[in-house]
Amino acid sequence: MPKPRFRRRKEDRPREITAAALGAFAEKGYAATRITDVAKRAGVSKGLLYLYFKTKEELFKAVIRSFVSPRIDALKSAIDKTELTAEEYLRGPFLDFAKQVPKSPARVLVRLMIAEGAKHPDLAAWYQDNVVAHGLAALRELIERGVQNGEFRKSALQEFPHMIVAPVMFAMVWSLVFDPRHKLDSDRFIESHIGLILDAIKLPADSDKKGVA
Amino acid sequence: MPKPRFRRRKEDRPREITAAALGAFAEKGYAATRITDVAKRAGVSKGLLYLYFKTKEELFKAVIRSFVSPRIDALKSAIDKTELTAEEYLRGPFLDFAKQVPKSPARVLVRLMIAEGAKHPDLAAWYQDNVVAHGLAALRELIERGVQNGEFRKSALQEFPHMIVAPVMFAMVWSLVFDPRHKLDSDRFIESHIGLILDAIKLPADSDKKGVA
DNA sequence: ATACTTGCTGACCCGAGAGTCAGTAAGGTG
DNA sequence: CACCTTACTGACTCTCGGGTCAGCAAGTAT
Numbered sequence: 001m002p003k004p005r006f007r008r009r010k011e012d013r014p015r016e017i018t019a020a021a022l023g024a025f026a027e028k029g030y031a032a033t034r035i036t037d038v039a040k041r042a043g044v045s046k047g048l049l050y051l052y053f054k055t056k057e058e059l060f061k062a063v064i065r066s067f068v069s070p071r072i073d074a075l076k077s078a079i080d081k082t083e084l085t086a087e088e089y090l091r092g093p094f095l096d097f098a099k100q101v102p103k104s105p106a107r108v109l110v111r112l113m114i115a116e117g118a119k120h121p122d123l124a125a126w127y128q129d130n131v132v133a134h135g136l137a138a139l140r141e142l143i144e145r146g147v148q149n150g151e152f153r154k155s156a157l158q159e160f161p162h163m164i165v166a167p168v169m170f171a172m173v174w175s176l177v178f179d180p181r182h183k184l185d186s187d188r189f190i191e192s193h194i195g196l197i198l199d200a201i202k203l204p205a206d207s208d209k210k211g212v213a
Numbered sequence: 214m215p216k217p218r219f220r221r222r223k224e225d226r227p228r229e230i231t232a233a234a235l236g237a238f239a240e241k242g243y244a245a246t247r248i249t250d251v252a253k254r255a256g257v258s259k260g261l262l263y264l265y266f267k268t269k270e271e272l273f274k275a276v277i278r279s280f281v282s283p284r285i286d287a288l289k290s291a292i293d294k295t296e297l298t299a300e301e302y303l304r305g306p307f308l309d310f311a312k313q314v315p316k317s318p319a320r321v322l323v324r325l326m327i328a329e330g331a332k333h334p335d336l337a338a339w340y341q342d343n344v345v346a347h348g349l350a351a352l353r354e355l356i357e358r359g360v361q362n363g364e365f366r367k368s369a370l371q372e373f374p375h376m377i378v379a380p381v382m383f384a385m386v387w388s389l390v391f392d393p394r395h396k397l398d399s400d401r402f403i404e405s406h407i408g409l410i411l412d413a414i415k416l417p418a419d420s421d422k423k424g425v426a
Numbered sequence: 427a428t429a430c431t432t433g434c435t436g437a438c439c440c441g442a443g444a445g446t447c448a449g450t451a452a453g454g455t456g
Numbered sequence: 457c458a459c460c461t462t463a464c465t466g467a468c469t470c471t472c473g474g475g476t477c478a479g480c481a482a483g484t485a486t
Contacts, residue, residue, distance in 0.1 A: 008433045008482055029328065031244030035474065045435045050475065115242065115328030117390040128395055156405030162383060162397070163406050169386060170379040177330040182341055184375070192369030193376050200413035221452055221463045248444065258465045263445065428486085435480075442472090450465070456458090 014052050014062075017042045021063045026108035030060055030116050060116070061123050064109060071106070072131050076138040086146030087198060090164070094142075095191060098164075102171040102186045110169075111176050136161050155201045167193035227265050227275075230255045234276045239321035243273055243329050273329070274336050277322060284319070285344050289351040299359030300411060303377070307355075308404060311377075315384040315399045323382075324389050349374050365414045380406035 020041035024033045035056055039046045053059040075097060082089050101107065117124040139161035146152040157163055171186035178184075233254035237246045248269055252259045266272040288310060295302050314320065330337040352374035359365040370376055384399035391397075 004482070005480090006434060006482080010433065013433090029244070029332070031242070032332075034472090046474090047436065047476080048434055051433075056474070111327060111331075113390055114324060114386055119242070119245075121394070124390055125394055128391055132391075155409065156401075157409070160402050160405055162387075162402065163380065163409065166379040166383040166406065167376065169383050170375060173327055173382060173386070174375075177326055177337055178341055178345075181334070181338055188369075189373050189375065192373055193379065196368065196370070196376065196413040197409055200409040217452070218450085219452080219464060223463065226463090247442090259444090260446080260466065261464055264463075269444070429484100430486095431482105431484075433480105433482075435478105437477100439474105439476080441474095444469105444471090446469080447467100448465105450463105452461105452463075454459105454461080456460105 018063045018066050021059055068131050072135050076134055079138045079142050085151055086142050087151055098168045098190050099187045101168055102175050107172045110172055139164055152201045153203050231276050231279050234272055281344050285348050289347055292351045292355050299355050299364055311381045311403050312400045314381055315388050320385045323385055352377055366416050368414045
């Protein structure tokens with residue numbers, strides 16, 4: 001008996017296809033990616049792809065949606081549950097998370113959003129509501145907690161938790177454009193940047209008033 | 214006498230064409246822009262366009278090159294010439310400059326670089342050498358001057374002047390993706406961010422050391 | 427086994443757009 | 457003026473890739 005030409009795996013196909021598409025889009029960008037390439041990567045025929053996704057654009061949206069959500073939700077619940085002080089959390093778990101973002105494969109999604117976002121307003125809106133807003137809300141809450149605790153003074157950071165994210169974004173964009181020709185030590189960059197911001201808003205601890213030098 | 218079908222203007226054509234192309238690329242992105250659209254915008258035939266630029270890709274590179282350089286050079290020489298202290302300069306002229314970047318038409322060039330940069334390594338290298346490196350060098354020099362003056366303490370900002378640029382980048386990306394649905398008050402964001410960083414590195418003024426050489 | 431459903435294939439279709447080139451006319455030169 | 461150079465035009469070609477669909481075969485029911 002010859003090996004079967006294919007197997008019927010209705011359940012797995014969408015995942016396989018979006019995963020393949022992520023890889024292809026990452027390498028070439030949306031417009032330059034050929035549907036055929038995606039199909040090949042997924043080990044599937046072009047026709048099947050159109051069975052699961054109506055058009056190339058639908059596929060694109062599905063890719064973004066399926067790969068982004070999980071991470072942010074994890075971040076948010078981690079912040080809600082932690083017992084650490086705001087500063088400890090920012091210098092510890094959050095920093096670890098922030099450092100690995102610019103290195104992760106997910107960074108290419110950011111390129112896709114920047115490049116294509118304006119052309120897909122519904123996708124941008126979804127991204128804003130489901131990713132950006134959640135992430136910023138979690139950060140804002142954490143900072144607010146710090147202010148209530150007396151760890152931090154009042155500052156613009158309460159209004160703009162974006163500042164914590166800006167260096168991560170910067171490092172990501174840098175690596176997307178200049179890697180591997182010009183490296184930025186993103187770990188140290190992000191750590192220093194967040195460190196400086198915290199220095200600026202930190203109140204001296206009550207017990208020993210050593211002052212910040 | 215019927216009006217002539219066209220005029221011969223060899224000198225002006227390249228400028229006219231790159232300007233038209235910038236507009237088209239800005240609206241649609243590189244891949245989605247049709248050469249014919251560019252030609253129409255420039256009030257010129259498709260054939261002429263190929264007389265001045267060998268391919269669409271050449272045109273793209275020419276666009277980036279011709280619109281970016283001037284600004285950075287202006288910034289650098291302004292920093293070299295100023296009589297202001299580092300902090301005054303950063304909170305004054307530099308801040309004004311930084312605030313208008315995310316609003317200027319030039320921001321679309323950033324989108325183009327992020328979206329297409331990796332596919333054109335020679336262009337990315339040129340951009341790095343002629344734009345990014347110059348800008349960062351100027352900033353680093355300014356900060357170094359502040360440290361020598363006793364305005365600033367030593368800090369990671371000397372190694373990473375990028376930090377000053379990160380909020381500008383962030384505001385730009387935000388506006389590229391989310392405008393006009395979700396506005397970020399980029400002026401106040403950038404001002405607050407740079408303000409916090411300066412707060413973190415500022416040394417208390419030394420009353421007898423007020424002047425600058 | 428036979429009949430049936432449906433996940434899957436890949437040759438084909440067709441519109442779109444990058445790049446070409448033979449021809450046209452603006453403007454200069456004598 | 458006649459003649460030449462060359463900036464400029466736009467119809468054409470040819471490739472490429474998104475999307476279709478008639479048919480095939482893997483699994484299922486009887």
